[in-house]
Amino acid sequence: MGICLGMQILFDFSDESPAKKGLGFIKGSCKQIPKNSFFPVPHMGWNSLVFPNSSQLFLGSNSYDMNYSYSELDYYFVHSYYASPENSSIISAFFEHPSGLLCASIIDQNIIAFQFHPEKSGKAGYKLLDKAFEYLEHL
Amino acid sequence: MKKRVIPSLLLNSGTQLCLSQKFKPWRSVGSLMQNLRMHVNREADELLIINLDYSTCIPFAIPLRLLQVVRNECDIPVSYCGGIRSASDAAFCINEGVDKVYVTSVFIDNQDSIKSFVDLLGSQSIGVSLPYVRCPSLNAYFVWDYRSKTSTGLPLQKAIQKAVSAGAGELLLHNVDLDGSMQGMDLELLDELACDISVPILMAGGAGSQHDISIALSKKILSGVVVGSMFALTENTPTTVRAHCLSQGLPMRIV
Numbered sequence: 001m002g003i004c005l006g007m008q009i010l011f012d013f014s015d016e017s018p019a020k021k022g023l024g025f026i027k028g029s030c031k032q033i034p035k036n037s038f039f040p041v042p043h044m045g046w047n048s049l050v051f052p053n054s055s056q057l058f059l060g061s062n063s064y065d066m067n068y069s070y071s072e073l074d075y076y077f078v079h080s081y082y083a084s085p086e087n088s089s090i091i092s093a094f095f096e097h098p099s100g101l102l103c104a105s106i107i108d109q110n111i112i113a114f115q116f117h118p119e120k121s122g123k124a125g126y127k128l129l130d131k132a133f134e135y136l137e138h139l
Numbered sequence: 140m141k142k143r144v145i146p147s148l149l150l151n152s153g154t155q156l157c158l159s160q161k162f163k164p165w166r167s168v169g170s171l172m173q174n175l176r177m178h179v180n181r182e183a184d185e186l187l188i189i190n191l192d193y194s195t196c197i198p199f200a201i202p203l204r205l206l207q208v209v210r211n212e213c214d215i216p217v218s219y220c221g222g223i224r225s226a227s228d229a230a231f232c233i234n235e236g237v238d239k240v241y242v243t244s245v246f247i248d249n250q251d252s253i254k255s256f257v258d259l260l261g262s263q264s265i266g267v268s269l270p271y272v273r274c275p276s277l278n279a280y281f282v283w284d285y286r287s288k289t290s291t292g293l294p295l296q297k298a299i300q301k302a303v304s305a306g307a308g309e310l311l312l313h314n315v316d317l318d319g320s321m322q323g324m325d326l327e328l329l330d331e332l333a334c335d336i337s338v339p340i341l342m343a344g345g346a347g348s349q350h351d352i353s354i355a356l357s358k359k360i361l362s363g364v365v366v367g368s369m370f371a372l373t374e375n376t377p378t379t380v381r382a383h384c385l386s387q388g389l390p391m392r393i394v
Contacts, residue, residue: 016261035337037334037335037337039140040140040336040337040338040339040340040362041337041338042262042263042308042309042338042339043140044263044308044309044339044362045140045141045142045143045184045185045339045362045363046140046141046143046184046392047140047141048141072393073392073393073394074141074392074393076185076215076216078216078238078239078263078264079263080261080262080263080308117216117238119214120214120215120216120238122182122214122215122394123394124394125214
């Protein structure tokens with residue numbers, strides 16, 4: 001399980017350190033969050049997630065559109081770069097950005113990763129970690 | 140993005156906490172451990188620990204035990220400031236479990252110095268805390284140096300630009316004259332600040348009621364408020380403040 005930088009390091013490379021290689025467990029790279037006057041970067045503080053309705057980590061409530069739902073609770077983010085996997089079907093949660101949904105979490109077989117900090121998100125975070133461990137136990 | 144309500148804990152002599160007025164230690168309010176537990180239980184959005192012991196010119200020995208207490212007690216985000224002089228001081232604090240560090244004096248002494256902090260740790264872990272005063276005769280704001288207790292002559296707006304271009308990930312604007320007054324936050328400054336500052340802005344100084352906070356947070360530019368005296372001296376908690384702000388239509392975290 002990877003959290004924050006621990007998620008980003010699973011990818012092939014990151015624009016934050018162009019000459020360095022990542023672990024390459026997940027195909028894709030990390031990019032800087034596009035700056036926008038409605039979205040201060042670093043992305044810092046509490047934000048809701050947007051789950052695909054099929055996500056194994058689904059803890060949604062209000063619907064975002066037909067295939068996605070907002071999370072019931074908020075999670076703590078602190079980052080300037082986001083991971084962008086080549087295979088978008090492994091994304092288990094997104095966060096909202098004026099340019100569209102960006103990746104906040106992935107599940108790929110026995111790898112789970114979070115861009116935000118479930119361990120710093122109080123009850124909401126523990127609930128999500130329980131869900132993640134439940135998934136891993138049933139592999 | 141949700142707006143944040145951040146209690147501040149002012150450390151004075153070891154693990155004792157105090158309140159301040161106009162940047163002077165004022166009244167003692169118990170121990171660090173007790174207050175950390177209280178704020179974690181009350182579900183604060185984040186905590187800011189300001190260590191006055193280390194904010195003088197005395198060479199800094201990083202209080203390892205203190206950081207360990209914080210790490211053991213908190214499952215919410217914590218920022219630390221006080222006495223961080225170098226990128227390696229900052230890295231030490233981050234490695235010991237705090238999420239962000241704030242610097243003031245290194246920035247006042249050399250506005251480019253935080254570039255090395257950002258190179259090592261990334262913008263998201265480095266904040267700059269800017270105490271400021273308003274000079275009524277010039278109708279301008281200046282950064283204030285807590286060591287000499289005088290204005291530095293550096294205009295606040297210029298300091299903000301400098302900090303952002305050096306890579307600071309968050310700015311805390313702290314009104315010295317309103318500090319501990321509980322008489323309302325500096326709305327005038329919030330109206331004057333350019334709206335295109337690209338990083339999150341926090342404000343401290345003057346919060347005395349739920350209303351003070353909801354009015355300040357209704358300004359688009361503000362991402363959060365830092366609150367000291369009000370949480371120690373009134374019945375308000377982060378939860379009651381968030382509930383009030385929600386009722387005013389502001390985006391707040393629901394717990």
